[in-house]
Structure formats: C-alpha cells, structure tokens
Amino acid sequence: MSITLALLAAAAQAAPADNPPVAPPAPQTNSQAAPDEQEDPGRLGPAQQSGGDILVTARRRAETIQSVPIAMSVIGGKAVSDTGAYNVGRLTQLQPSLQFYSTNPRNSAANIRGLGAPFGLTNDGIEQGVGIYVDQVYYSRIASATFDFTDTDRIEILRGPQGTLYGKNTTAGAINITTRKPSFDTEARFEVSGGNYDFFQAKGSISGPLVGDVVAGRFSASFTTRRGTIWNTTQEQWQNSQDNLSLRGQMLFRAASNLDITLYADYNRQAPTCCVQYYARLAPTQRPANRQYTALAAAAGYAVPSTNAFDRITDVDTPLRARQKLGGASMVANWDLGPATLTSVTAWRFWNWDPSNDRDFIGLPITTVSANPSQQDQYSQEIRLGSNGKHAIDYTVGMFYFYQTIDTQGLQVQGPAASAWLLNPTSAAAKNPATLNGLTSRNTIGFKNTSAALFGKLTWHVTDKLQISPGARLNYDKKEGSYISVVTNGQGSTNLTSDQRGVLAPQSYAPKFDNWNFSGDITLAYEFSPDVHSYATYARSYKSGGINLSGLPLDANNNPILSTATVKPETVNHYELGLKTQLLDRRATINLAAFWTDIYDYQATVNNFQLAVLRGYLANAGKVRTRGIEFDSAFRPTSGLNLYVNGAYTDAKYVRFANAPCPPELSGGSNSPPFCDISGQRLPGVSKWAFSYGAEYNWPAGDGQVYVGYDGSYRSDFSSNPSPSAYMNIAGYSLSNFRLGYRKGDKLNIFAWVRNAFDQNYYELLTTQSGSTGLIVGQPGDPRTFGVTLSFGIN
Template sequence: MPYPTIPAALLLASAGPIPAPAADAAVLAAADTDIDDQAQGDVVVVTARRREEGVQDVPLAVSVLDSATLDQTGNNNIGRLQQLLPSFQFFSTNPRNSAANIRGLGAPFGLTNDGIEQGVGIYVDQVYFSRIAAATFDFVDVERIEVLRGPQGTLYGKNTTAGAIAITTRAPSFTAEGRGEISVGNLGFVQARGSVSGPLIADRLAASLAVSSTRRRGTIFNVRTQSRVNELDNLGLRAQFLLKATEAIEINLTGDYSRQDPNCCAQIYARVGRTQRPLNRQYDALAAAFGYRPPSTDPFDRLTDLDTPLRAFQELGGLSLRVTADVGPGELTSVTAWRYWNWGPSNDRDFTGLPITTVSANPSRQRQWTQEIRYASTGNNRIDYVIGLFGFHQTIHTDGLQVQGAAASRWLLNPASANANNPAVLAGLTSRNDIDFSNTSAAAFGQLTWRVTDRLRIQPGVRINHDRKTGSYVATVTTGSGSTVLNADQRSVLAPQSYRARFSDWNLSGDLTLSLDLAPDILSYATYARSFKSGGINLSGLPLDAANTPIQSAATVKPERVDHVEIGLKSQFFNRRLTLNLAAFQTAIRDYQATVINGQLGVLRGYLANAGKVRVRGIEADLAARPSARLSLYANVALTDARYVRFVDAPCPPELAGGSAATAASPAAPAGTPGGPSPANCDVSGQWLPGVSRLAASYGGEYRLPATLFGLSGEAYLGVDGNARSRFSSNPSRSVLTDVAGYALTNLRAGFRTDDQKWHLFVWVRNAFDTDYFELLATQPGNTGLVVGQPGDPRTYGLTLSSRF
C-alpha cells in the first residue's frame, strides 16, 4: 500500500517544511500554534525494517530526509547528502568513478572496478540499484530518503556492509493533484520539476508522471577550447501506476528514465610535490622540457587547458512491478525489476594540456534483473517477523580504449632509454580492452522481533547468500602503425594481457539487537552484527610479473568479513520538543578490499587486493529542538576514527614511489628524494583510511513569522544550514601531497510560503562565504609529483518558486 505522506525531517509539514537533516529523530510540531499540542504531532514513518513504524521506535541509527528538506537545501542527488549527514561521504571524479561511504566504509577509494560490490546499497522503491552512478542523478518526485548507518546485511543484503540508502518516491494519488517548481540562479542554473497524479478509474487505478530537468554552466573554464567544463545537464522521467486490485491486493508498476550529457569531468592543477623519480623525470623538469605551463597554478582560478574532449554521457532506466497482498496476520510483497545503465565517457587522464594520453575511455553497458519475495507479520502481540528470498543477476560489457600521444615518450619513458626522445615510439600506442562480467546471486533471509516484556525486545536476524561471478579481460595493444609487435618500452606503458577469472562462495551473515524502553520516549539498544561483502574479480587489468604476464593470483579478491557492535539511545524530552539520539559503534573488517596502484609507468588504473584488517569506531549525536513555535534548530555531529589496523604490503604514497627498487645494499631513501630507491611496498598499519574526517558536523535552523504577500496569508522565514569537516586523506595510503584540508560551508535561504502550502517562494545562497575547498585530490599516473584536484562549487545563488495544485 502507498506510504503515508510524512512531515519534514525535523518538523511537521503542517508547521512548514524545515530543511533540517534530520537525524533519527523526529517530529516536534503540528499545525496548532500551542506548543503542547504541537508536541503530540504525527510520527515520522519509515520502513527501515521492511515494515512501517515510527523512526524513534527503530533500534537502528537511521536518518530521515523528506522532499522539502532536500529541495530547500539544494540536495538534489545522493552525492550532496554529505552536506546534511556528517556520517556520509561521497567522492566522484566522474559518475562511473564514484563512491558512497558511511562511517568511512563502503567502497575502495579510487577508480571503480566493475568486478566488486559497493558497501552502501542504494534502493529506490525497494529496488536495488547496483550502479553507484545512480547516485549522481537528480531525484525525481522523491517523498523521503532513509539513510541506515551500519551493516544492514540481514534485510538488505551483501552490498550493505556499511549501510543502506532507501529512497521512497511519491505514490500515485486517487485525488487529482499536481506540483511544479522552477529555480534559476547564477552560472546559468535552470532547474524545472513537475508532477501530476490522479485517478484513472475512481478508487481502483491511479497514475502519476514526474519530470525533472537541470542545466548549469561549468565551474571550470578550459582556455584551450574556450568552453566551460564540469557542467550540469540532467533529465529525469518517472511514471507510476497504482492498481487496487482488491481490498487486500495492490499492484504498483513503475518506469523511469534518466539521462546526463554534460561537458565533464575535469580535475585540475592543484600543486606539485617531490617523489622518488629522478629529478629530470619529475613534473617541473618534464614540463620545462616541453615549454609547458598550466594556465594557472592557483586551482581556485578554476582554469584548465585539457586537450582531450570531456564527456560524461550516461543513461539509466528500468521497470519494476511491486505487488503487496494482505495475507493472514501480515503482508506478502513481491518486487520484480529490470534495469539498465549505459556509459559513454571521454577523459583526459594525464590532467595536462600536453598530448600524453590522448584518449582514455571505458564505455560500458550494464543490465540487471532482481526478484524479491518477502512476508512481514505484525499480527502477534509478542512476535513480529520478516522472511524472504532474493535473486539478482547482472551482466556488464566494457569496451576500453587508451591511446598515447606525441608527448608520451618523453613523459613516461626513462631518459636513459634510447627511445625517450623519440615521440614515434609511443605516439599512437593503443590499448583496446574487451571486458565482460556476469554475476548471479541468491539469498534467503529472516528477522524476528520478540517482545519479551512490554519494554524489552530481542531481535535476531540471519541471511544466507550464494554468489557466482565470472569475468574476462582482454587487452590488445598496437603501435601507431597498427603492429602488435611491441618493444620493451612500449610494453612497459601498455602491455597486452588476457585472463579469465571465476569466483563462487556461500556466506552466512546475521545480527542480534536488544532494545529496552527506559521511559515512554527513551529507547536504548545494543547490536552485534556479523556481515560480509562479497569477493570479486579484478576487471581493470592485473599487475605483471618480470616477464610481463598477468599475475593470476591477483585476479580475485576475498570477501570482506565484518564484525560490528553498536549501542544507541533515542530520546525525546520536554513533550517531544527536544530530540537527542546518540550512537557509539566499532566496526572491524578483515580482508578489507583496498585499491593498490601498479608500479608500471603507464598504468592508469589500480587493482584490488585484500588488506589485513581495518577498524572504524566513533560516536554520533543528532539533536533537534523547537524552543518555540517560530524557531527550530538542529545539530548533527560525527566523531570517527578510521584506520588500517594491519596493512603491511600497501602501495607506497607518491612521495615514496617512482624510484629504483630498494635492496639491502641500497635501502629506500627518505620520502621525496629524487632518484632515491623506493620500497616495493609500505606498511601503513595505523594510518587513516582515505576519505574520512575525524570530525564532521551539520547544523542550522529556521525562524518563522506570520506574514502576508500579494494578499496571501502565510509565513516568512529565514534559514541557515552549515556543515564542516576536518582534514582527511585523499589517497589509499596517506600522503603529505594529497591530504585535503578541512573546511566549513554555510548556506542561507529566505522565503515565504502560504498557509495552505500551495505557493512557496524563496531565495538561496549556497557556499555563502565563497569558501575555497577541494572535494578530493589525486596524483598523476607515473609519480611525476603533479597533484590534481576537484574544487568544490563556488558561491551560487538563485530563486525558487514552487506551487501545488
């Protein structure tokens, strides 16, 4: 059945949508202006445990964001949620190469490898989206988002060792209604969204159609092409049909389509540091040899001269059929879905205006089929349970292409080589990659809640899963003249290789949660979870041995084994005007799947290997308060310690890489010693995991006053939303060159909304103080010392007008 409309994340919609990201909490107000009556408002409904219940009753760290919160804060896709949720991290160099992490865990930091799983599952209307690229699309007609923190393997599967993101869209309505919104801003920003819904057959069949379109000029100017890059160009469509077949059976058919085609994505000059490469093979000397200078050495001038066309075209879509039926004391649900994803990129992976790597693209086509059947019983006063079966199958085909340019020989080859000053040796050197992957997975699961007493509950859960994966990788390398006969220098840059790999395994995961009501509005809980992330296949090429043949032992990676403990407190005080939720946790992962960078000069992609053990522990606090009917406040804080416990053979940071191999007679030189020997690998035990700030926070509030505009009665408001995070590492092995400095961002908004919510007009400023900050940093392949960055958006501002009818 359709979910009931829920209020804003921290406040009831009837009191006005408040963009407070809220945390696990709650509802603090209702329409009546009397504060005591407000406190008795409706409850925020979630389906985190695959059944409807109040968010404060769920013994789980779950954050809830409604559509008004997302709209007013400009969080139009999953990638931007980290501005509201300090425990969430999102990194992306382009849509395919994106990673969503919760509490520092989820996906290896670096370029995407199609043969592995993500650790944060994305679900839209209960359908699993296996492509992380879905996170970069604009939301279309979203009702709410639930972000579940910590392992969710029992109910959500093997791809949720760090957490899950469950998105619920608006169900078709049996009352005719519509919504429209238009936003305009600087940088040519234009966003239009609209939806209509209503009955086709009274009380029997309803339908809805929603559209979203976003465009914005790029934030970086390419002086070579005289065009802007890193722009926005998004289109999304969603249609739904809801059939009430009988009083007990509902059928929901959904189709969606999304497309992006921006001039994107560029990382630009950030800084230069010293590596172990000989000095004449480091960036400054190489650039001088070509007479090359970047258009600016200040990355916040936002200039580049990339000489390869940029493109990040992708489209995804699918169909899903959800059937729910009241059967006995519970509800039977079947969710059948088919989805596809097409990716057509063009990248400049040398990050300069020189013709080093002139083509770097891995166009992909993915198809997936999923089927879930589950039964949720809530009819017993003492016992509730959920049991189910899940099946998944996907195929991926990628046609990779990499072409070296005229500057490649000088840039990539050792000057001692006779070919180093011969552009023809590497010019036109081409690798064509034919990559295939197939994955079939099946699982059975169950979770039970036993109410031992009116206050004490015990919740065990278990899931058994089987995975079968096959993959093949064929790289055919030809010279500029088309020959497949390569010399040693050519093979050192692009080596032909061919391999096939298989992975098959059973895994059992489970959890146990105890929850106790300490008082009517105070819930405590403790959880232990044993989870796993499926093993995988390396599909980005393998490291080569001394004979330049693939090292087959690196073709597969073992599953991650996760042990998680958490204690939490969910509480409301002062007649529910104050909500405070706390969680403390520790997650340990053995055989952590980490990105390792091959030492070969021309290799652009890393591969995966198992680190010994990592550990993440932390404390989270979510606070929401409404001191009066006119003022609401929120603050969410995450203190996280994420480290490698044991990783003795990790890739060395760039300042220790690029030199000759260290030996007992010639030991490794200090970091950043040009020409000094480099260790084969490094022990990074005890170092930070990449992408995780030790301290992150979001905070803000809104103040409202009764007002009249154009003869319409309503309220005027002023709101502020801020977020801050401390320094974090942007490299798999922490490097002095790629630490990203902490930063704080402030967003402002002011507007007017009518009492009946039919009209809403507001102005907004994001990054109001025009703070310069990096989303991430990366190094140029080959350890030249060049560090490139992705600057965060500058100050943006605009106006939004929305209407309901």
Template sequence: MTAKYPSTRRRIPATSLTLSLILAFAAQPAAAEDAGADTAPTSAHAGTAPQVEGGSYGGDIVVTARRRAETAQDVPIAISVVAGDQIDNTGSFNVGRLQQLAPTLQFYSSNPRNSAVNIRGIGAPFGLTNDGIEQGVGIYVDDVYYARVASATFDFLDVAQIEVLRGPQGTLYGKNTTAGAINITTNQPTFDFEGKAELSIGNLNFKQAKAAVSGPLSDNLAARVAISATSRRGTLYNVTTDRWIQSQDNIGLRGQLLWRPTDNLDITLTGDWNKQDAVCCGSVFVAVGETQRPLNRQYAALAAAQGYVVPSTNPYDRLTDLDANLNAGNQIGGVALRVKWDVGPGTLTSVTAWRYWDWQPENDRDFTGLPVVTKSQNPSQQNQYTQELRYNHSGSRFDFVVGGFAFYQRIDTQGTEQHGPASSRWTLNPTSALSNDPSVLDGLTAINTQYLKNTSLALFGQLSWKISDSFTIQPGVRLNYDKKDGYYQRLVYAGDGSAVTAELTDAVSVARLGVFRPQEYSPSFSDWNFSYDLTATFKAAPDILLYATYAKTFKSGGINQNGVPSGADGNPLLAAATIKPESVQHYEAGAKAEFWDRRGTFNLSIFRTDIKDYQANVNNGQFGVLRGYLANAGKVRTQGVEADFSIRPSERFRAYANGAYTDAKYVRFIDAPCPPELSGGSNSPPNCDISGQRLPGVSKWAFSFGAEVNAPAKLLAQDGEVYFGYDGSYRSNYSSNASPSAYTWIDGYSLSNFRAGFRTEDGLDIYAWVRNAFDKKYLEQLFVGPGNTGLITGLPGDPRTWGGTIKARF
C-alpha cells in the same frame, strides 16, 4: 493563521513497506499516548508516499506498518531522515549534496563511474571503480536496489523522503550491505488529483525545473508522472578548448501506475529514464611534490623539456588546459513491478525489476595540456535483474519478516587508451635515444575488452520477540550465495596499426610494452556466506529507547576487472585475479530520547566495526601498465560516536545539529601501495606498511547544523508566512589518496547556505537562496598524476552560488 508546518507527524499505511519500514518490525512498540486514531488498524494500501516535513528538524515520524503507531524514534538503528522539502530547500538534489546534511555520509566522484558512497568511512575502496566488487552502501529507490553507484550522481526525482541507515543491513534488506543504506522513497500515485511544479534559476546559468502530476484514471487505477531537468555552466574554464567544464546537464522522467483491484491488493508498475550529458570531467593544477624518481623524470624537468606551463598554479583560478576530449554521457533507467497483498495476518510483497546503465566517457588521463595520453575512455553497459519476495507478520508478542532475493547483473566494457606525440619525451627515460622519437609512442593504443556476470541469491529473516512491554530481542539471519565470472583482454597496437605482443624483443617494442602490455584472463569467484545479527531493545521510559546490536556479516568477494599485475614471466598473476570476502564484526549501542513534551529529540550512538580482509584499491604508477586493482588489506577498523539533536519549541522556530566523530584506520596493511613521495625510484620499496594510518576520505569530525524561523505575513493578498533558514556543515581534514600522502591531505572546511522566502498553506513557496555563502575555497578531491612524476591535481568545490525558486502545489 495556521503555520505551514503545524506538525511533522505522518502516517505510513501497513503495506507501503518501503525497505525502511520493514525495519520497524524489529522495533519495540511505541508508546500509545498521544497517538489517538493513529493506533487503529489502517488499510494496507498507500495512495501516497509518506509526507515528512520535519526531516533533520525532528518531529514524530509515525509509521503504522505493524498496525499500530510507531515513530522513527522507536526503531533501534542509527537513522537519518531527510524530507523532500528539506532536500529542495538546501539544494541537496543528489547524493553528493546530501552529505552536507548527514555527517557520517561521504561521497567522492571524479566522474559518475568513478564515484564512491561511504558511511562511517567504509563502503567502497577509494580510487578507480572496479566492477568486480560490491558496494558496501546500498542505494534503494522504492525497494529496488541500484547496483551501480553512478546512479548517485543523478538528480533526485519526485522524492518524498530519504533515509540514511548507518551500520550493516542484511537480515531485512534484499542485498547485503556492510556499511549502511540510502533508502529513497518517491511520491506514489494518488486517487485524489494533485500536482506540483518548481522552477529555479541562479548564477552560472543555473536552471532547474521539476513537475509532477498524480490522479485517478478510474475507480481502481491511478497514475503519477514526474519530470526534472537541471542545467548549469561549468565551474572550471578550459583555456585549450575555450569552454567551461564540470557542467550539469541532467534530465529525468518517472511514470507510475497503481492498480488496486481489491482493498487488500496493490500492484504498482514504475518506469524511469535519466540522462546526463555534461561537459565533464577534469581537474586543475594544485601542486608538485618530490618523488623518488630521478630529477630528470619528475614533473618540473619533463614540463620544461617540452616548454609546458600550466595556465595557473592557483587552483582557485579554476583554469585548466586539458587537451583530450571530455565527456560524461551517463544514462540509467528501468522498469519495476511491485505487488503488495494482505494475506491473513501479514503482508506479502514482491518486487521485480530490470535496470540498465549506459556509460559513455572520455577523459584526459595525463592531467596536462600536453598530448601525452590523447584518448582514455571505457564505455560500459549494464543490465540488472532483481527479484525480491518477502512476507511480514505482526502479532502481540512476535513479529517477523522472511524473504528471498535474487540478483543478476551483466556488465560489458570496451576500453581505449591511446598515447600521443608528447608521450615519448614524457614517458620514456630521457637518457634513452627513443625518448626523442615521437613515433615510438605516438598512436600506441590499448584496446580493452571485459565483461562481468554477477549472480547473488539470498534467504533472510528477522524475528522480533517482545519478552515484556519494555524489552524486545530480535535475532536475524541471512544465507547468501555469490558467483562472479569475468573476462579481461588487452590488445596493444603501435601507431601504424601493427600488433605489439609480449614476444617482441626489439628496443622499440620493449619501450612500448613498458607502457601497455597485452593481457588476457578469465577470473571466477563463488562462495556461500552465513551472517546473523542480534539486537536488544529496552524502553526505559515512554520517550527513551535504548538498544544494543551485534552483527556478524560479510561483503562478498570479487574479481579484478581492470587487469592484474604480471609476474616475472610477463603472464598475469592469477592469484591476484580474485578478492576474498570481507569478514565484518559490528558492535553498536544507542539511545533515542524525546523531551520537552516531544518538542526536542536527542539521539546518541556509539559503534565499532572490525573488517578482516578489507577490499582496498591498489594503484599502479605507470600510465597504462595497470589502471588499478583490488587487494585484501589485513584489517580495518572504524569506530566513533554520533549524535543528532533537534528542537522545535514552537511552530515559529526549529533547529537541528548533528555531529560525528569517526576514527577509521588501517589496523594492518603491510603491503599497501606506497605514497608518491616514496615511489618511483630504483630503490623505492615495492610496497609500504600503512598500518595505523587513516582511511582515505574520512574526516575525524563532521557536523551539520541549521535553523529556520518564520512569522505570519501577507503577500499579494495571500495569507502565509515569511521565513529565514540557515544550513551549515563542517568537516575536518581528510586524505585524498588510498595510501596517505603528505601531498594529498585536504584541509577541513565549513560551508554555509541561506534561504529566505514566503509560503502559503495552499502550497505556494517563493524564496531566494545562496549556497556556500561566504565563497569558501576548498578542494573536494586531490589526484596523484600518473607515472610518479609528482604532479598533483584537484577538483575545487563549487564557488558561491545564488538564485531563486518558486514552487506551487495544486
């Protein structure tokens, strides 16, 4: 019997040209030995997406984008490849789960909009999302750039492979990204009929169904349709509303048409629609920490004054009592047209796309069961248009790619923040007679209106010069223009509907203005940037590649879209409305090796990234005065070592281990927001020097590891194999606050996932799985409650889950 995974070698025809394959233009030629027919030129067109069955388990990943065999081991960049099957087997059905397979990837999310994806500790500032800046980690699906990180919370849909590229990407990518990129390739239409279906059920009422079908409509027209749906009961129980929250309720649909009028031209039209409608998002009580507020204004006294007691002080009881409406309605979709045309010695590729994003949230911003903040919602709508045009050429001595990229985005947001009858006693100084009058703040409402217009244009290119058979240099350049125009307005109304304006001076109005202050401004930013990189590659032996890279790049400047601090005159400080670009210098060296007749791989990279004018998130301690704004820190540095190891001694066993040491810290940040233990008092410092302290969300040590063993077997008269697999991960402690606080360090933890099943060559796969098998109790995030009261809440990670999956291909 032949094993299901006889080889992990796969071929990608030349003009498949996913963004990751363009990287191959910069690589040193692969050794031709053992390549066989793969070294011959192939058709420029792909009927199917790359099929990778090795992923983290290793094995050759052969690309032919330069019309010769070339593996991922020959690409001079730190890259992790995760196959579609491995994604399914490990339950990594979105980017948040993917971080368990890629140690240098960090994902944090308090709700879909307030999500951040970082690589090596950098990418997006930790805290509330601000639409006025760019992401440092690009997310691409079939060459299309996804500007909003909310897309990372959706289920992967009909994915062939995912590549996590570490380090700056700009001279070969449409959108410049300083930390890396997540490149997702979906399965493409085929001219042979094929299909697949998958059904999973588990505890917590988990249900997931996936299906895809592909085939010809005519001799030169093929189609593919895929659908995915996931639902699961929440993991936190709300005693106030008598329902589970943090649920999953996702559905996605993708359709593709491939028209091949000639052998050298492919035109693919893609449309997708994805929707989430979860009961989300909340948190649970974790602890109380002392602040510098007067004791009668700290959490214990404020709660006692209103007879408030949390349902549990143990976060792993998973009980909450949030009393405001919770909602995380999230919808994304779009249309893309990709044209690939073999022209002379190269390939011309055009990618035109429109995407939209519709966000409908409701939150409980006081983090308690008291009606302090009774409404907190900032619904937002985005329209995004992108156009990328590039031409690549591969020759005997010189390869190059040149391209242009245009991006336009419009985001409109309408916010409502409203206080309730418990706010006066909670928010105002208890020594004031107004604190005993609920009507002072009951119904106080801020109406926020904002929009962003974001334009980015770029020219980029990279040359690969093969100086000798073993030595290649590749310079790359990028010229970028960015322009952002925004508008922010906050109007304030009392509970009776009357306007609260800055000119009012009576005591009640002054108290209300201390919570919400009207503000209006129109920030604008524009700038040109020139960036470049240089990589040298040396083929020390047929199976050993050495490389070194220097990159001088940038992250575009931005504008503050959530309000800015007010000056002594009460007017917004316009100097804080714009954010300077980050200036990035990146150094990296690495080695990629295959050994034991290519049964094993070992990759090592060392890196250092220095960022001047790092874009940091600054949070304000009051309820509604300011949700949070961006400021430039002086300097940030991340440096470390990464290693990837995989081994496959036979078709019956394979294993992998990936590790990363990351030292990411503020080199200089002298005017940072103070942590809660140093905030709230009349003599508390207005800001703190956190130079030398660790960046939030970054574990110094992170590992992923796993193995799978199989043996021939027969089940129900079907020949196949039984298998047992394990995937584990570990990360050391990390800070969950923008300024490290004694109250917000999350302890390190390890997770273990197991699976066991039976599969056949024909595509039948039946297996049982358990995730977080040892029911590890851990926290994903900690949140500092508003108002410097000392309240700390958190989001526990998923408990042990188990279930079964059946998959079939035909």
C-alpha cells in the same frame, strides 16, 4: 538512532508503509504535538521540530523512527528542495556520517562511517557496501544512482549492516529512497529554480485517478542544466557542467481490497561536459629529477595556465564527456493475507555509460584518448513475507535473486608527447615521438554476477518494554569475468618494444569467484520511558569476494600478476549502542549512537603507479577498524524557531596492512620499496570530525509565513589516497548556505538562496598523475552559487 535535520520534517505526518494497502496500525504515541506544531512534513523548517511522530519503513513495516533500534536518518522531500540536496552527493552536507566521492558518475562511491566502496577508481568486480534502493529496487552501481531526485517523498539513511532486512547484502548501510505514490485525488506539483552559472532546474509531477478508484497514475519529470565552473583555455568552453533529464511514471492498480500492484518506469539522461581534474600541487617522488613534472614540463616548453586550482582554469586537450543513460521498469505487488503481507518486487534496470577523459590531466598530447564505455543490465526478484500489526513475535522473511551483466570496451591511445614524458629523457626512444605515438590499448571486459539469498528478522516482544530481534542471512555469490587487452603500436602491429610494453602491456585473464556465506545479527531494545529508548546490536556480516576487472599490476617483466585477479570476501564484526531521547514535551530530540566495526580482509583499491595509466586494482588489507560516536539533536524552543546540530566522530584505520602500495613520495625510484606497511594509518576519505547544523525562524505574514534559514556543515581534513600521503591530505572546510522566503502551506513557496555563501575554496578529491611525476591534480568543490526557487501545488 540518529536523526538529521530533515528527518523531523515528517514529524506531523506518517509516511506511507512499504506494504500497502492495509498498513499496520499506526503506532500509539504517548504525547502529541500541539495543533499549531502540526506543520507540513518534509519541509526544512519543521524538520527541526521535536513534536509528533515520524513513521518509517526501515524494518519493512511502519514504525515510529524513535522506536526503531537502528541508527538512521530521514530527509523529507521538501527538505531536499529547500537545501538543494537534489542528488546523493549533496546529502553529505546534511548527514555527517555519509561520505560521497566522485571524479565522474562511474567513478563514484558512497560510504557510511568510512565503509562501503574502496576509495579510488571504481572496479566493477566487487560489491557496494552501501546499498542504494529506490522504491524497494536495489541499484547495483552507485553510478546508476547519480540521478537527480525526482518527486521524492523521503530518503532514509540506515547506518551499519542491513543484510537481514534488505535483499542485497550491505555491510555498511543503506540509502532507501521512496518516491511519492500515485494518488486517487487529482494533484500537481511544480518547482522552478534559476541561478548564477546559468543554472536552471524545473521539476513537475501530476497524479490522479485513471479508472475510478481502481487505477491511479503519477508522472514526474526533472530537468537540470548549468554551465561549468572551470574554463578550459584549449577547448574554449566551460567544463564540469550539468545537463540532466529525469522522467518517471507509476501506475497503481487496486486489484482487490487486499491486493495492489504498482508498476514503475523511469528514464534518465545525463550529458554534461565533465569531469575535469587539473593541476593542484607538486610532490617529490623517487623518480630521477629529470623524470619529474618540473623538468619534464620545462623540456616540453609547457606551463599550465595557473598553478592555483581555484583560479578555475585548465587547458586539458582531450574532449570531456560523461554521458550516461539509465532507467528501468519494476513491479511491486502487496497481498494482505491478514496476519501478514506478501510482497513481490520484480525489476530490470539498465545503465549505459559513454565517457571521454583526459588522463594526463594537462594540456600536452600524452594520453589523447581514455574511455571505457560500458553497458550494464540487472535483473532482480525479491519476495518478502512480513507480519501485520504488533504481536508477541513480529517477523520479516524473504528471498532475493540478482543477476547482472556488464560489457565494457576500453580504449587508450598515447599521443606525440608521450615518448618524451613517459620514457627516460636521455634515451633515444624518448627523443623519438614515434616510439609511443599511436600506441593503443583496446580492452574488452565482460562480467557476470549472480547473487541469491534467504534472509529474515524476528522481533520478540519479551515485555512491553523489552525486545529481542535476531536476524539471519544465507547468501550465495558467483562472479565470472574476462579481461582482454590488445596493444598495438602506431603502425598497428602487436610486436611491441620493451619501452612500449612498459607503458601499455597486453593482458588476458579470466577470473572467477563463488562462495556461500552465513551471517546474522541480534538487537536488544529497551524502552526506559515513552520518550527514552535504547538498543544494543551485534552483527556478523559479510561482503562478497570480488574479481579485478580494471587490469592487473605488472611484474618486472611487464606481465600481469595473476595472483591479484581475485580478492577475498570481507568479514565484519559490528557492535553498536544507541540512545534516543525526546525531552521538554518533545521540543528537544537528542539521539546518540556509539559503534565499533572490525573488518577482516578489507577490500581496498590501490594504485600501481604505472607509466601511462593510473590503474586502480583491488587488494585485501588484513584488518580495518572504524569506531566512533554520532549524535543528532533538534530543538524547537518556540513555534517559529527550529534548531539542529548533528555530528560524527569517526576513527577509521588500517589495523593491519603490511603489503600496501607505497604513497607517491616513496614511489617511482629504482630503490623504492615494493610495498609499504601502513598499519595504524587512517583510511582514505574519512574525516575524524564532521558536523551539520542550522536554524530556521519563521513568522506569520497574512495566511502564510516569512522565513529565514541557515544550514552549515563542517568536516575535518581527510586523506585522498588509499595509502596515506603527506601531500594528498585535503584540509578541513566548512560550508554555509542561507535562504529567505515566503511559504503558504502546500500552495506556494518562493525563496532566494545562496550556497557556499562565503565562497570557501576546497577540494573534493586529489589524485596523482601516472608515472610518479609528482603532479597532483584536484577537483575543486563548487564556488558560491545563488538563485531563486518557486514551487507551488494544485489540489
């Protein structure tokens, strides 16, 4: 099992169980931290302390994290604040095995150990491999989980398949977010931060009794704003800004001594001027020289404001927008039956997406409109029965039902510069702006997704030291889609020329998929001593098949290739060994995990390099393998000094992918191969080496503490293209964050911080301009930021 820096933040205090009101008895500890080590949980400083026990609910019961035979990490709510990790994307600096990529909220992906969602543009027709859960509710799209964390108690990151424990099948892992619960003691928490780039963030929560000791409520809110870090010379505004509002309410009703019901409601609004990608570098392709970027730009008399992306200047001419509204309501009921607790989780969620992008990535009117507004609704019901206490056999069994609808209205419009840029420059059609000006594609996309499952896991305590835990899952998935693209020319006619069809071709298809699947796992756990635990796991897992809902690749006659409308399910064989140790009177924790995962019919997002739209569609790679070793270590040599080092070595490769699309440098020519064999090459987005490390030192000051802290992270280079390309590797980089402050228990914490302190230039992503022009555009990471945070509590 793996523990990040903030996992140990909870070392002095048990986290609440998922099944109140009568939680299982607290696990017996074999040694306790000294009284002066029992500091407040969730704070980054004690996050590295190695004393005490941390309770988690990864297996749907309260257990100490060191005894749970799952590779997992926990980040406490105060560590989220101290490190500035206030959304899923920022967790990657704390957890080396977690990867997160985003060109905008919709096109986001969270991966664990290189697996989860295909790297590239999001396709609604497939599942996530990494499940996102907030207060036990499954969030079906990573886009709906890009909210700012509000009133967070802890975040559990589970690595490896989790389908026998969680409602929705997850083949790569799960991110389980738990917010603070309503309290029957009146309390309030507030936090305000300010910094450069006009950064301002305010968070607050208040909780207390509403009706005696029967009903309690909690309300929390978060607001974040920051101007952009990229200056647009055409639109004369800062872009890639932040503008987020989050509201959350809870009401706990103790209906009886053994029954409680909690109602949740939340609303989130994001309206940033986002997200711009722009000139990063050039790469040769197989296109004739007069159809590549240098010649095309010269012919148009065009030059980008800067060829150095880290000047942070662009001139894209389409207004940018990444507006979304998301929220929902849920009810969690826990009924203690004595030997077991029955839990019901009922939820509805919505996500409304309203974007505007510049998909030619430069300041010429080539593609003047590119937007895919989308509306999603999901409904889910989970029922679980979990044993209470510790018996010869413990168990969790459950049923899960999920239904989702997505409606998308796509629009793409070509502008007056499109003809010269996208067509053969020597042709008459290219010399006539009217050929493509006003060429419009209107896409109507519908999707229905139904999933149901029976799942369960037993833990047989063979002896006091040996456990055997088998699990099983029976899953049903059904997906139905509709994709209709109507293309009209500048005069509004559907009678298109071959040049126009070569840029935007009409499509209409209705893919379907349904399948039953049975999967399972087994874990053997052995306790060598109270502070040395080990486990071995085998899992046979499954990721549902999918349907392509982003348009299909075209044949030589510009007709959709219907055979690509569906993709096969993934089949996963996963093997893992783990060792968890605490040493030196629990002042040192060193945990190791080794894993090997084979994925058959891996679902990859690939690019077809069409002229006008970089369309990402799905394809099955024959086999993918990821393997590696992870370690987490934390040390507390003195009561005032905490140290941690976490690391991951991940070797993720295509074992067999003979019919993959070719990388940019082999694409675009009349003699370019239709497919490339990329077997043996690495998966995109995965660094072979990744580390997080840091320290905090504190010393007494009156009735509080002064502290200084450092947090660093490093990741080695990785590929930013589904088919590896010599021109699309992102170099390795390291980031350093510092903070200096004063804290006084829960009452007061004030600190100054600087993030990316050495102003490291690095890319989060690279991608290609459509049409095989050789232009590669990038999305730079945040520059150095600094500011001050003040938080205080009232009890």
